[in-house]
Amino acid sequence: MAAEGQAPSILGFPHRPEWGPAAHRKALAGHLRRCRDHAGIAPRQAARCIHTSEATISRMENGRTAFKLAEVERLLDTYRVSDPLEHARIADLVQEAAKPEVWQPYANAAPPDLRPLLAMEPAARRIISYEPQLVPGWLQTEEYAETVIRAAHPTKPTREIAERAALRLQRIEMLRRAESPPVLLAVMDSEVFRRPVGTPGVMYRQIKHLLTLLEELPYQLHLQIAPLSVGAAGAIGHPVVHLRFFTPEYLPDLVYLEQYETAVYREKPSESERYQAILNNLCGVANPAEQTPALLEQALASWR
Incomplete structure (x- = not known):
């Protein structure tokens, strides 16, 4: 600049x-x-x-x-x-x-509305994600992802569902890279762990996977669980992802707002700052990240 x-x-x-x-x-x-x-x-x-x-x-x-x-x-x-x-x-x-985008090996499985997020998230310094209904895509197991995708797209062939799930699973790899990995702060409603997705075994293994990821990525992954008592702060109603980049003077913040069959992106500073404030408020009233392992262990017990 x-x-x-x-x-x-x-x-x-x-x-x-x-x-x-x-x-x-x-x-x-x-x-x-x-x-x-x-x-x-x-x-x-x-x-x-x-x-x-x-x-x-x-x-x-x-x-x-x-x-x-x-x-x-x-x-x-x-x-x-x-x-x-x-x-x-x-x-x-x-x-x-000019190089291929990260989603191009999965071009047939990457929804067009998701591609800008997939393309830009590897450059993020910090990602804040709020998910009111499901485990965020980065953190899903293969069987959980396939169950969610099949529920949303019941007429899709098995092969395409498997490809979409594979795309979700590879997104976590950016947190494992050696050079400047992003930090992911994911906030989920507590109801995510009460809502059955597939069999009890699918839910059990998904929660175990979250616990494993927290141990594997203590610096890059932070999870917070928002109880129902957060009230209006958790009434966003749809998934939100806020990206902040390593070079904000060249790459302004990017906000991704997911809807059922589409998505909206916001880049204007006034809009990204508003969503940053909403997410900061939600993080402030959610259970602290230090309590997440114990809360996940409690949730795990209900699916044994």
């Missing part, structure tokens, strides 16, 4: 393959927009210099299209960006942005 009046710089955004292509594409997109604004060049002029349309420039500056290095270099020349270090970092970002 840049101070007032200074030329924008991309050097503050590192080349980090583990963050995924979408994060690199989004950071580069915002940087190109800031460079154009700093140079005082209209979208129409920028479009002319690479023989394209204003709509394409808009898609580039919103990270909604693939980047071609030759076009990006011409834009940088037009924007009077001459620092070789800037050009080198941008070339790295263009290359990284």
